[in-house]
Amino acid sequence: MKPKVKQFVERYLKEIVEGNAAVFAGAGLSAPAGFVNWQELLRPIAEELDLNADIETDFVALAQFHRNKHLGNKGQQNQLLIDRFGVPKSPTANHEVLAKLPIETYWTTNYDDLIEKSLAMQGKTPDVKYTEAHLALTRRGRDAVVYKMHGDISNPQDAVLAKDDYERYHVNRAAFVTALSGDLVSRTFVFLGFSFTDPNLDYILSRVRLNLEENQRKHYCFFKKRVKFPNETEEAFKNAVVRQELAIADLLRFNIEAVLVDEYAEIDEALQLLHRLYRSKSVFISGSADLFDPWGRAKVDIFSHTLGSQLAKHGYRVVTGLGKGVGDAVLSGVVDQVYRSSKNQLDDALLVRPFPQQIDAANRQAVWKRYREELIGQAGIAIFLLGNKSNGSGNVIADGMKEEFQIAAAEKLLIIAMGTSGHAAKEIFDQIAANPEAYFSELSDQAKYTVLQLGTLDAEPDVMVSEIMNAIAVSIKK
The missing domain is CATH 3.40.50.1220 (TPP-binding domain)
Known part of the structure; x- marks a missing residue:
């Protein structure tokens, strides 16, 4: 160009x-x-x-x-x-x-x-x-x-x-x-x-x-x-x-x-x-959990809060469906950062759309799919974290998060899967790592390497968030 x-x-x-x-x-x-x-x-x-x-x-x-x-x-x-x-x-x-x-x-x-x-x-x-x-x-x-x-x-x-x-x-x-x-x-x-x-x-x-x-x-x-x-x-x-x-x-x-x-x-x-480039200024965060292992609840909370705060600080808009166990900490991080800064307005830094729960069972999946498509369509970057839920008899992979991954891939979003958080995020990372060209064909070799490294990164929350911000910056420069 x-x-x-x-x-x-x-x-x-x-x-x-x-x-x-x-x-x-x-x-x-x-x-x-x-x-x-x-x-x-x-x-x-x-x-x-x-x-x-x-x-x-x-x-x-x-x-x-x-x-x-x-x-x-x-x-x-x-x-x-x-x-x-x-x-x-x-x-x-x-x-x-x-x-x-x-x-x-x-x-x-x-x-x-x-x-x-x-x-x-x-x-x-x-x-x-x-x-x-x-x-x-x-x-x-x-x-x-x-x-x-x-x-x-x-x-x-x-x-x-x-x-x-x-x-x-x-x-x-x-x-x-x-x-x-x-x-x-x-x-x-x-x-x-x-x-x-x-x-x-x-x-x-x-x-x-x-x-x-x-x-x-x-x-x-x-x-x-x-x-x-x-x-x-x-x-x-x-x-x-x-x-x-x-x-x-x-x-x-x-x-x-x-x-x-x-x-x-x-x-x-x-x-x-x-x-x-406009879409890349909005980051969709997909994460939900009833079980917080292997990171533990304290680390998940700090990571999510720090991630929301740093994205807002660097001028990104956070898009979230407010997933259980993760969304509130992300939301708090964005709000804290915006209210500490005189540069940002909350509407510019945050788009929150909690999933409607009072939908009859026959239509719920179709409604939620459209809801996810519209929400993810607002963003150019998607970050996946954890992804599990209790079904009454035990803890299982969150199928909604995997559907969000499929939508994000179809929309050609930059996908960052925090594999070491486990659960759906681990499965998503493994799928990407097995065929990175299918998801990162437009990225430079440096950007591909930087994004893939995040999938195996397990460090202090502030270090992981810092690496995420670096990976986004490198990828946008493609």
């Missing part, structure tokens, strides 16, 4: 963690799902006007020429939008990755519903705004706001498409101009699949630049490095390369830094890394 791409990931991750991140989506984000770009959308219109869509560049004007020909009647253009964007499509992998991140603000010039659909698929509630009236309303329990500044396919007659629509935008949709201007000042955007040829955005960016001058907020965008097309002349190619360089330099006026990639797949990799 290119240094500049890694730099973007590190900086944008910080904005996500601090709640300042926003996304601006253009047609390029939806294209892999099967939706057309402007050129393909307006190709039938160009043909009707005896123009060649392959050499046209001003598609806003093209749409206006067509509207002029039909004396201002938008019926054919409305039907064209319905035909091209009214067909249901599934969100892309990039839509899904973005929806998994705690990003609360989305802006788009697209008419499709892929952003809000991907958010809903992640169990989130999107508040969609595509008319000025929507801006005055707030959907209860919303997790993200999706501003569709050019309209929505469900309302094609009001879509922004031709010159007339753009010229009236600052009158008919003035509130969108104000809202986007405010977000560009207060949030850090990444522009995805956007070409920066939209006159509305250009106007809004100019307003922000003139108002703030050198105090503009930093934003990012991705561009694919221009390559020579088949049958393209050398002169035309050189001209295109220079033009791209000049366009990238021009964006710096608005404090938008372009990240140049050779292939679109590099953007996918950057977003996946962003998600992986």
Whole structure:
């Protein structure tokens, strides 16, 4: 991965963690799902006007020429939008990755519903705004706001498409101009699949630049490095390369830094890394016990308390179902650390979801499995400790903990099994040690060794916790 791409990931991750991140989506984000770009959308219109869509560049004007020909009647253009964007499509992998991140603000010039659909698929509630009236309303329990500044396919007659629509935008949709201007000042955007040829955005960016001058907020965008097309002349190619360089330099006026990639797949990799690193800031702790041998109750309590405290101290969020015999000590360690520090808020350092007990026997396993999946899905690291329970006639392995291991492995979490604590944790470690490549294929050799060593480590609690923190740090640097 290119240094500049890694730099973007590190900086944008910080904005996500601090709640300042926003996304601006253009047609390029939806294209892999099967939706057309402007050129393909307006190709039938160009043909009707005896123009060649392959050499046209001003598609806003093209749409206006067509509207002029039909004396201002938008019926054919409305039907064209319905035909091209009214067909249901599934969100892309990039839509899904973005929806998994705690990003609360989305802006788009697209008419499709892929952003809000991907958010809903992640169990989130999107508040969609595509008319000025929507801006005055707030959907209860919303997790993200999706501003569709050019309209929505469900309302094609009001879509922004031709010159007339753009010229009236600052009158008919003035509130969108104000809202986007405010977000560009207060949030850090990444522009995805956007070409920066939209006159509305250009106007809004100019307003922000003139108002703030050198105090503009930093934003990012991705561009694919221009390559020579088949049958393209050398002169035309050189001209295109220079033009791209000049366009990238021009964006710096608005404090938008372009990240140049050779292939679109590099953007996918950057977003996946962003998600992986974000998840790695949350650690799921799986542990339960009625029997505390071989460590003994005192050592388990000290270890669990120290682990919770150190994770919170180093900026990790602890995710736990509050397992019997372990969870309370972990919880106490996190709370103690947070209350001693003025840097952290408890909600940022802790996610506790005790398992519901009043579930009828017929549905309990299915409900608990889904509960585990949602809980583990919040994290990027899983630590396994002990794992036993009393069944009335004796002490047995905690099958719920082994199910949590299976879920964590399927989700590709970094798995740390404290094998010397015995029980389910020992079985989990033995399974990993027998085939480490199946679980640690993405780790460096050093990280693999460091994580595996934890499975056989039996030392004082503070020493073991220190080694865990080191193993996490080494693994994240992979």
